């Protein structure tokens with residue numbers, strides 16, 4: 001395992017922490033608050049356009065091949081404060097992985113490290129490695145947008161562009177990844193992404209309406225469609241249902257089940273029933289008494305809930321703390 005320390009972002013890299021002694025790689029990054037790009041009608045969809053394939057029923061499947069994600073001994077700091085300690089986890093393709101644990105144990109930080117969003121936080125640093133299909137996500141030779149388009153993220157609060165149409169919301173990510181597509185291809189992609197996200201039947205006849213006019217549950221599925229449109233190999237979901245009603249929650253859970261064959265899914269949830277319902281593998285994070293977060297136990301979800309090996313896991317999944 002390499003023990004590189006990856007510094008955070010910003011035009012002026014922040015002062016590096018003194019704790020890790022290994023070499024430091026300053027990373028460049030764009031701001032997550034960058035305005036949405038102007039959209040045009042000539043976006044490229046990469047594989048299909050490059051190969052000259054026409055869109056339509058025979059077009060390539062929505063997501064790219066691959067999707068095995070692996071974290072190796074990941075540690076993280078905010079300034080001098082260590083918040084994650086040597087976290088290793090395999091998140092294989094075709095398996096939904098749930099991350100559970102009490103508030104503040106580092107679940108969101110871990111998720112942000114997986115798709116290089118952690119480095120956008122001032123004074124945030126990390127050590128360890130993240131491998132997607134065997135390739136280092138933090139390889140300095142790799143473009144940041146490459147990692148972000150391969151590993152999408154859906155947040156707790158739905159964040160569509162509210163004034164932008166449903167259609168343009170779905171294709172909004174393409175420009176950021178440098179892909180180009182003609183109108184027909186975009187039409188196809190919009191339908192396919194919304195169908196995969198379980199929203200097409202509800203909005204297919206009103207794509208020109210603003211994203212902000214949808215219900216909370218629909219907005220969250222629109223955000224999932226937006227993530228899928230760039231053909232990710234992995235979809236990270238940070239408490240995607242915590243702001244939703246039970247019906248919308250159930251709809252998102254169905255969507256997760258439908259997507260899992262094609263996209264590796266890692267979901268953070270505080271809802272134990274949800275973790276039980278949607279995941280096949282589960283990791284229990286804990287930060288005890290001011291120590292950094294660690295994985296206490298991980299394994300098949302049924303075993304984690306039915307016969308946990310560690311007393312702390314048992315206490316947590318049975319609601320005795322957290």
Ligand SMILES: Nc1ncnc2c1ncn2[C@@H]1O[C@H](COP(=O)(O)OP(=O)(O)OP(=O)(O)O)[C@@H](O)[C@H]1O
Pocket residue numbers: 078083101102103104105106107108109110121
């Ligand atoms: N931007 C930040 N700057 C400094 N400290 C941070 C920052 N973000 C998170 N932390 C700290 O890192 C630790 C882990 O936070 P994180 O948000 O990853 O926890 P979490 O498990 O996702 O919690 P929750 O379940 O409440 O969402 C916490 O102690 C938190 O205070």
Ligand SMILES: [Mg+2]
Pocket residue numbers: 107108109238
């Ligand atoms: Mg969190």
